[in-house]
Amino acid sequence: MRRLSKLVGQLSISEEEEKPPQTLRQDVNPSSASSSINKHQRTIIFLGCGGSGKSSIMRAIHPIPEFLSLKLIDYMYENILNIPTFILGTDFGKELKKRKNQEFFENEFNHHSLMIYMAKTASIWDEEFAKKIYSMWWDPGFQKFVFERRSSFAYMDAVHYFIQQRNFKRIMRSGFHPCREDTFYCMIKTTGFVEISYRSGYVCVDSGGQRTERKKWPIHLQYEEGKVICFVVSLSEFDELCYEDDVTNRYEEGLSNWDTWYHNELVQKLPIYIIFNKMDVLERKVKNGIKFSDYVKSYDGDDNDPEAISEFIIQRYLEIDTFFNRVVKHFKISANNFDQCVNTINEIFHIDERYFGIHDFRRIVEHLLVGLKEMEQSRIQSSH
Ligand SMILES: Nc1nc2c(ncn2[C@@H]2O[C@H](COP(=O)(O)OP(=O)(O)OP(=O)(O)O)[C@@H](O)[C@H]2O)c(=O)[nH]1
């Protein structure tokens, strides 16, 4: 039997809750941010929208120690319950009440009994409740309902892992110790910044990617020698809505966020890398028959070809960089492939060591190019 501290709502670790595990969150104030970076160290600042996989990449290269991973167990429970709680507590719940029970659940559930069970979880998660939740998640009617409305729910990637029978059974067992995969999939929205020392002299800084968190990004974007930016982009978010407003398509949000920060003058001073993440999730969605072109109307390629779709997305991002060619390199990965993450981060640090001497020279050339472009534009305008 487990007691949960908090069930409903978003999974950010906030100040009001118990002190978060040390390495999961670290707020940095503007004055201390740049001074915390040693002059001779190499630093990657991870930026990107919420859910793109920044923290997952950090966990892949720097596993959470066991004593901290135990603190994530409650969040795993929350990941499993978040969608049912959301469904029953919002207009979806009202919609369900109107529908005949059979249209929603094919098993023995009904809305009323589920509400009672959900209310019970506010304090206790026992064997009986775990069984109910498991069979609810695997009820074909419930699965269909969630699938149809998947664009409204965050947590899908985490839930997909936690409700698999072999994982669910382990998690429910008393004395459960999370393995590396469990902590990888556990979704906790990052607030503030999390700094890890990857190797001696090599630091990675994770940031929160939700809209409110992005306002804090400039804290870490002051120019420093040895600092680079790594944008993380999800390749699989095209059929999802932003958690922030439940309206904006996340693919659109991702592109416009990239466009905005690419042109930000702080970002312009730093070398940029892009990691296109969640290739495995994109492949799974394509396999499940979800059509990219239903969501991105400008795509006229093959909806059954994840490679073609990912290349299309990558080109949309890189075309914003056509003029300046500021993106040093881009990568396509699945963060659940830990070796791939380690190789990618090593490569960024390695390239960057070679690249450094010429970065300042590039910046001078870029300024000259901007000047030339503006002169050319004003010449064209005056000749009309
Ligand atoms: N299958 C799969 N899941 C992934 C991958 N990358 C991330 N995830 C899952 O996606 C969810 C969100 O990932 P996070 O790393 O928390 O996203 P984030 O960018 O840190 O989000 P914020 O902290 O809100 O800015 C987690 O449940 C991860 O386990 C991936 O490549 N494949």
Ligand SMILES: [Mg+2]
């Ligand atoms: Mg995060």
